[in-house]
Amino acid sequence: MRRRSRSFRFTMFVASALLLWTLALPIGAHAKKVTVVTSTTDMAALTQEVGGDKVSVESIAKGYQDPHFVEAKPSFLLKLRQADLLVVVGLQLEIGWLPPLINQSGNPRIQVGAPGYLDASQFAEILEIPQGTVTRAEGDVHPLGNPHYWLDPDNGRRIARGIANKLSEADPGDAAYFQQRFQDFDNRLTAAEQKWEGEMKPYRGRKVVTYHRSFPNFAKHFGLDVIGYVEPRPGIPPTPTHTLELIQLMRRETCKVVLVEPYFDLKTPQSIGRETGAQVVVYLPSVGGEKGVEDYFKLFDYDIDLLIKAFSATR
């Protein structure tokens, strides 16, 4: 009995010490900067463009990581609990990992529906919205449409405008600054777009195959034709039958480029390349996928450069 009461006293001591420690904490002091956490690097890059030095931005996922399968690590909670604003891609891209993080964050500002929660998909043009009944016989379909929408500069502009407006709400004192930053971004983007479109013009209508369905917005903007996917269905790894069909399709259509996201295995794409003489290109769907690709402009520079090389080599 004596031992029990001692251990009980000890646990009570630990518990009360913990309680005191928690209560003694200062109330989350608001820094001057707006603290923004984004689910992906692309949203972080766009936030940085319009937020400038009035925000501190951090992304949860890395640019070279599959954004569908991010681990909900507790270290992300440390970021989320400090956040004033959470920017997500939406359309269920993060459904597998973000909801528990938001719940556990203990941060009322960024809960779904709270003013500090921003779903960027509301601003963008969304493609491949399934019509009629959706079943998982079609693989890991996104019932609300394709969430890889940021690879279209026009969408980038729309998202940036949305974020700038949100930042202005969060920090009205700097609203003019954010709007001015957006104007500046808009101008630079328009100029860059003209350059990119000029560069891509000779290759309009070129046929490509991508690993995952993460390319429709880019393809639409720059007039490329995605004729097939290495995955038989979204989220389902390649099967021999499908690969064979794809090879035949590529031969028929004389498609010479296979685009692969950096987080997929290259074995199947490379064997497709050998069979069809197509170039296998590891393109970047997100900012930060490679060293030096650290903003939204460099992402397009990088990908367009790769595409042009691949297209001109397979003319």
Next chain:
Amino acid sequence: MRALNFLGTVLLVSLPGYAVQGDTPQAASANPDNAVLMQKIRDLEDRVIALEGEIRQMKAQEAPVAPPAAAPANAESNTHAAGPTLQSQVPTLGAVTSGTGTQVVLGGAGGSAAKALNPDISAIGDFISVAGHNPVQPSPSLEMHESELGFQAIIDPYARGDFFLSFGEEGVTLEEGYITFTALPRGFVAKVGKMRSAFGKVNTLHNHVLPWVDRPLVTNNLVGGEDGIDDAGVSIERILPAPKGIFLEATGQLFRGDSGTQQSPVFRASGKGDVSAVAHLRSYRDLTESTNIDLGLSYARGHNNLGTNFLTQLYGIDATLRWKPLRRSIYHSFIGRGEFTWSQRQQLPSEQRAFGFYTSGDYQLGRRWFVGGRFDRSDRSEFANLTDQGASAVLTYWPSEFSQVRGQYRYTRYAGNIDTNEFLMQVMFSLGAHGAHPF
């Protein structure tokens, strides 16, 4: 309304385009820039049409189920008697089909909007087949072990709700059902309801996220068997300040004091005062971007089935090492786990002090294949001098994220040198939208 505004804007933008097309078709085809413009306009047109269709559809769905327009004025009568409410819906149906008047929506109900607010519903099937003889813990040869129904939704801006109903082949239990208050001040997160307690790691996991078919011996012998410490009560957790890069979280829970399965009870409340408590301290650290370590300390205290004067206390340490290279995260990963549990059970003639642990490793070979092993050893809580031990090898195949086939070979040497060799097969499948589980 927002959709209509947007539609209006799009129409305004696209109308001038129409004019251009009508007036100067030759010019358009001559100038390639114009052609691009034309294409865009055509796309906009398509989207307008699609939007119009969508709005039409929404309206069509909304109409038949819309609540009575007259009823709100008379809201009290709704709560008093069902009769008038039912009657008042009849004229409304007619009113709506005539397509006039504004519709008042009561409490978020009505048509497609109501459907959109339905909780996420999921069902997970867990089928287990066991071959081999086991006189100590017999299991059926073929069994629909569990069908778990999940209902999950955000309740209001301050809370979310989660229900998990577990159906055996006969009988239902509420595995979990709780509200989580996510918007409390000072970073506190509170749960109220019935929940799996925070004692260690395995105790928090639902069957379908376990890396094995069964639960470790130490769970069966000391921590309440398959149900574990799963009880009605209150839970409060908070992230604690810690040196940079370290995540520290404390959880305190208070329960009624009834936990465990019939075969392996842990806590039993003989009176209202026999509540049980669980405390958990979790620390986590990223070693690199692909490797991290997770350590936990747990303590649980409650009254056992001998009565109010007999306490059972549990102490636990859990450790998890995870590795997952970010660039190939869907192909390779490793998780090493270990949980060590000490039990002090007051009983007559003397207190029993038992110890048990398991260690396991799971390696992902490829996108669909996992291989793993587990070593088990545990005393029995009521007879601490009896020790069971065993080892398992596990192979898992994932056709997709939503189904899984698993085989497990299990060798157990129960106290008294009773050797068993069993082969377990499991098929699991998931329907609907099942919310992600915490890491």
